[in-house]
Each structure stands twice: as C-alpha cells, then as structure tokens.
Amino acid sequence: MGVNFLVVGAGAVGGYFGGRLLEAGEDVTFLVRKKRKEQLERTGLVIKSVKGDVTFNDPPLIEKGDSGKFDVILCSTKAYQLEHVLPDLTSFMHEDTVIIPLLNGIQHLDMLTRSFKKEAVLGGLCFIESTLTQEGYIRHTSSGHRLTFGEINGEMTPRVQMIAKTFESTNADVRTSTHIMEDMWRKYLFITTLSGVTTLFNTSVGPIRNSTEGLAFTRRLIQEISSVMQHSDTTNSGHFEEKAWKQFMKLSDETKASMQKDLEKKLPVEADHLQGYLLQLAEKHQVNTPYLKAVYTNLKIYEQSRKG
Incomplete structure (x- = not known):
C-alpha cells in the first residue's frame, strides 16, 4: 500500500521536494493559496536545478476547503504563515497521519504539538539553496538537496522506515535520523x-x-x-x-x-x-x-x- 503526500506550499522547498516525489511516480498533492494555484495552472510546476530540470504541466493542486485524506503532510511554509495554515490541516488528516515540518528553527514544533496530537508530529529539516523566481519557477542553484526526518524521541519506528522507503527512488538526498532534535x-x-x-x-x-x-x-x-x-x-x-x-x-x-x-x-x-x-x-x-x-x-x- 502506497503513501500519499500532502505538501503544504509549492514554493522553493515544498515545490522542490514534492516535485522530486512526483518525478519518482509517488502520490503527491499540493495545498496552495489561490494566487499560487492560478500561477501553477498556467505554468505548471517547473524545477530548474543543477540536479536536473523537471516540469509537471498539471500538478495535483487543492485549496483550503477542498477534501482529501493524506498519510504524510510535508509542511514547508514560512514560519509566519504557519499559524494561518494549521486550522486548514485537520480536514486533511486521518487517525495515523504524520506531519513532517521542514521549517527553519524550533519554535514551530510547539505550535504543531499544541494543534495536533503530539505523536503525529515528527522532526524534520532540509538543506537546500533554492528560490522562487518571478515567473513562479523553482530555481535550485547548488548541489545540496538534503531532507532529514525522524521521531522526536529518537526511535526508528516502522512509519519512519515506510516513509523513507517511499523516498528511495527520488532525485534528492533523503535521510532518517535517530537524533533529529540535535x-x-x-x-x-x-x-x-x-x-x-x-x-x-x-x-x-x-x-x-x-x-x-x-x-x-x-x-x-x-x-x-x-x-x-x-x-x-x-x-x-x-x-x-x-x-x-x-x-x-x-x-x-x-x-x-x-x-x-x-x-x-x-x-x-x-x-x-x-x-x-x-x-x-x-x-x-x-x-x-x-x-x-x-x-x-x-x-x-x-x-x-x-x-x-
């Protein structure tokens, strides 16, 4: 049974890693705001990368208020956007949904564990030098494109292993960690x-x-x-x-x-x-x-x- 992903945001981080999952044939949907949705419907999801360019002319997109249940939510918003997004996520979650935040810093973990049950939240981070161009393209300019995630308590659980297996064929450096807080x-x-x-x-x-x-x-x-x-x-x-x-x-x-x-x-x-x-x-x-x-x-x- 496959893992279906909801990527919150389709910018320089979420658009990149979500795009690499799509490229590998995985089940990925992007939760975006109206303006970004309209842009992506015009241009497609375009990644210009030193690791290989890729374009998706019709990426799966949903907005706030749409329906669907997802196994993994990759949260890639900016920190100042997070509190406005959190209320929208509940309707996309089932009992075992896992949230992997890719934000910078630490404070957002408190926000997530206050909004959802603590065990739903993993630790996560990424190292990537990418930006969103004026046209809405994702421009990745250095060789690094690493995403790391793991259980906050350090355990190597079956769900972490299952998600890691899904990432195996992606054109990205995805790792698990048993010391994610460090x-x-x-x-x-x-x-x-x-x-x-x-x-x-x-x-x-x-x-x-x-x-x-x-x-x-x-x-x-x-x-x-x-x-x-x-x-x-x-x-x-x-x-x-x-x-x-x-x-x-x-x-x-x-x-x-x-x-x-x-x-x-x-x-x-x-x-x-x-x-x-x-x-x-x-x-x-x-x-x-x-x-x-x-x-x-x-x-x-x-x-x-x-x-x-």
Whole structure:
C-alpha cells in the first residue's frame, strides 16, 4: 500500500521536494493559496536545478476547503504563515497521519504539538539553496538537496522506515535520523548565523569572510547563540559551535541565506521565529547577547520600513 503526500506550499522547498516525489511516480498533492494555484495552472510546476530540470504541466493542486485524506503532510511554509495554515490541516488528516515540518528553527514544533496530537508530529529539516523566481519557477542553484526526518524521541519506528522507503527512488538526498532534535538545533545555529550576518551586512558570504571585522562578528554571533542553546533541551552545543563555524567557512562566496533573498525582494522575514525566539530564551536564562540583538534590531527595522 502506497503513501500519499500532502505538501503544504509549492514554493522553493515544498515545490522542490514534492516535485522530486512526483518525478519518482509517488502520490503527491499540493495545498496552495489561490494566487499560487492560478500561477501553477498556467505554468505548471517547473524545477530548474543543477540536479536536473523537471516540469509537471498539471500538478495535483487543492485549496483550503477542498477534501482529501493524506498519510504524510510535508509542511514547508514560512514560519509566519504557519499559524494561518494549521486550522486548514485537520480536514486533511486521518487517525495515523504524520506531519513532517521542514521549517527553519524550533519554535514551530510547539505550535504543531499544541494543534495536533503530539505523536503525529515528527522532526524534520532540509538543506537546500533554492528560490522562487518571478515567473513562479523553482530555481535550485547548488548541489545540496538534503531532507532529514525522524521521531522526536529518537526511535526508528516502522512509519519512519515506510516513509523513507517511499523516498528511495527520488532525485534528492533523503535521510532518517535517530537524533533529529540535535540535527534541528544544529541547523538552527547555522541558519540563524547565516541569515543574521547576510541580512545585517546586506551581502553574500564572500565579503563578510574577507573582512576581519565581519569574521569576528560572525564568530561572536555563533558563540552567543551556542550559549543560549546550552540552556535548551539539547546537548553538545560546543560541538555545534565548531561545526557551524566550519560550515560557514566552506560556503561559496556567492551564498546568501534565504532570508537575505526575501529581504532583497521586500518580502516578510522570519525574524521573530529565528532570532526573536532565541532572544526570548536568552532573556529567560539571563544570557547576554548584544550581537544577536543587533541582528534582530536590523530585521525589525526592516519589517517596520516594509510596512510603512
């Protein structure tokens, strides 16, 4: 018996991984807003990728209010969209539906487990450099396209194995994890740093690395975030710190965080979900974070000017 997927959103993340599932012949439907639905009906779902282009002229699309029950829900919205989407998901779930979130950060897990039964929610993350073009195409520009998921308690359960088997033939690097919370915290440290420095200095990684001051700021920001993480329910944040630094140093000069790309397009950003949530933890545990506050302040000023 096959697994049917509902992908929430058909943007740079959901559209990519959902498209790769479709390419492999899997049962996939995209839950999209009206404007995106109309766009996809005109253009099809188009992926332009260094790993191979693919186009689906008539991708399966549904909107809020439509019917259907799904085994796996891949939640790939932006964090600021999630609370508006959650009420719509209940009608698409059956007793054993599994939700795999692919959002950045950690805070969304609390939102999901408050809205649905805790055992329905897995941990998940992805590493991919992709963006949605003005035409609505998904442009994937680097070789990485990894998706990782697993049980929050670390067990390797039959349902995780079944979902993993479904992904086996996809043109994507899909992995299971028995330490998914560590994986999510590790990515949280990295993506908050990358999005923080590229938005603060309004540039790609190269000029930041080529500046003594930029490198020093980046290192200090990693250290601050790691200090906050030591008060979370995860461990080995010192190990995370060194890995994040090495990962940052290995990036191509042209790399920008998706948040920086959103900022350049004058789109909303996930400041509260990423940097803001860490600042809440820092205040709770009395951790001094001036560099993180500088990043967050810059993003909040951007949000204010954008609304203006």
